[in-house]
Amino acid sequence: MAIKESPSASIVAEENDIAKVVLMPGDPLRAKYVAEHYLENPVCFNTVRNMLGYTGTYKGKKISVMGHGMGVPSVGIYSYELYNFFGVESIIRIGSAGGIGDDVKVRDVVIAMGASTNSHFADQYQFPGQLCATADYGMLKDAVAAAERLGVRADVGQVFTADQFYNANSTAAETYRKFGILAVEMEAAGLYWTAQYLGKKALAILTISDHIFTGEALSAEDRQDSFHEMMEIALETAWKSID
Numbered sequence: 001m002a003i004k005e006s007p008s009a010s011i012v013a014e015e016n017d018i019a020k021v022v023l024m025p026g027d028p029l030r031a032k033y034v035a036e037h038y039l040e041n042p043v044c045f046n047t048v049r050n051m052l053g054y055t056g057t058y059k060g061k062k063i064s065v066m067g068h069g070m071g072v073p074s075v076g077i078y079s080y081e082l083y084n085f086f087g088v089e090s091i092i093r094i095g096s097a098g099g100i101g102d103d104v105k106v107r108d109v110v111i112a113m114g115a116s117t118n119s120h121f122a123d124q125y126q127f128p129g130q131l132c133a134t135a136d137y138g139m140l141k142d143a144v145a146a147a148e149r150l151g152v153r154a155d156v157g158q159v160f161t162a163d164q165f166y167n168a169n170s171t172a173a174e175t176y177r178k179f180g181i182l183a184v185e186m187e188a189a190g191l192y193w194t195a196q197y198l199g200k201k202a203l204a205i206l207t208i209s210d211h212i213f214t215g216e217a218l219s220a221e222d223r224q225d226s227f228h229e230m231m232e233i234a235l236e237t238a239w240k241s242i243d
Contacts, residue, residue: 005085008085010049010051010077010078010081011078011081011085011086012047012048013045013046013053013086014045015086015087017043017045017055017086018045018053018064018082018086018087019063019242020062021064021090021091021092021241021242022063022064022066022082022088023063023066023091023231024065024066024067024075024078024091024092024093024094024191025067025068025094026068026069026070026187028067029067030067031052031054032054034231035056038058039055039056039057039058041056042056043055043056045064051067051068051069051078053066053067058238061239061242063235063238063239063242064088068187068191070186070187071186071187071190072117072119072161072186072187072190074187075187075191075194079091079190079191079195083194083195089200089241090136090200090201090202090203091191091201091202092139092202092205092237093187093188093204093205094204094205094206094230094234095206095207096206096208097159097184097185097206097208097209098185098210098212099182099183099210099211099213099216100160100173100177100183100184100211100212100213101177101183104183105216106209106211106216106218106222107153107207107222108153108154108207109147109153109154109155109205109206109207109208109229109233110154110156110157110183110205110208111135111140111143111154111205111206111233112157112188112203112206113140114132114134114192115134115158115161115204116133116179116181116189117161117162117189118162118163118164119189119190121190122193133161133188133192133196134196135192135202136195136201136203139201139202139203139237139241140156140203142237142241143233143237144156146233147233149236152232152233155182157181157182158179158181158182159181159182159183159184159204160185161187161188161190162184165186173212173213177213183206183208185204185206187204188204188206191204192204203237205234205237206230207230
């Protein structure tokens with residue numbers, strides 16, 4: 001697919017400023033933290049709307065990190081532009097999620113094989129059926145292998161991408177659990193659909209920060225420790241995806 005000139009002011013950068021693989025947390029300040037603590041010689045390539053983006057190197061390979069905001073519409077904008085206007089081939093979402101599955105515990109890492117959702121984002125494609133939002137298998141496999149090498153517990157399966165953070169349907173989580181959903185978050189389906197539509201690669205790697213049924217939640221310190229585990233898996237997966 002030919003790279004198109006960007007008509008948008010959402011990202012102001014030259015194509016060569018951004019790596020072929022981008023790690024994307026929701027919070028742009030978390031992107032800044034990742035750049036400063038995990039990448040060598042990071043350079044900021046975007047400050048528009050304070051959606052910070054940085055490019056540096058990891059083990060000698062060029063990797064970028066940029067925030068994607070909250071919700072499917074926001075991740076849809078930024079991932080589309082990165083893929084379509086800046087030559088990005090792979091995006092790895094890194095973020096937190098609420099645990100649902102009985103076997104999922106706080107601090108666990110969840111690697112999202114697919115994402116069920118109540119979002120109507122995919123209606124635009126006029127797909128004659130229900131389009132399944134799925135991860136790239138190659139990156140999924142590499143992430144699982146990286147977790148095993150690092151000795152990190154990682155659950156692999158389906159997540160639920162919700163359009164609501166505060167859901168008026170009090171029985172929704174019970175239904176999700178019945179169907180084997182591991183965790184709930186707000187962006188993976190939009191990222192996966194965008195990647196599928198554009199013929200690109202995507203993966204979501206998530207840290208369980210709290211559990212909807214047990215009431216367990218990580219402290220600020222524990223969140224930071226678990227975030228490091230998730231980041232190491234994501235960085236190793238990104239590194240492996242670069243030729």
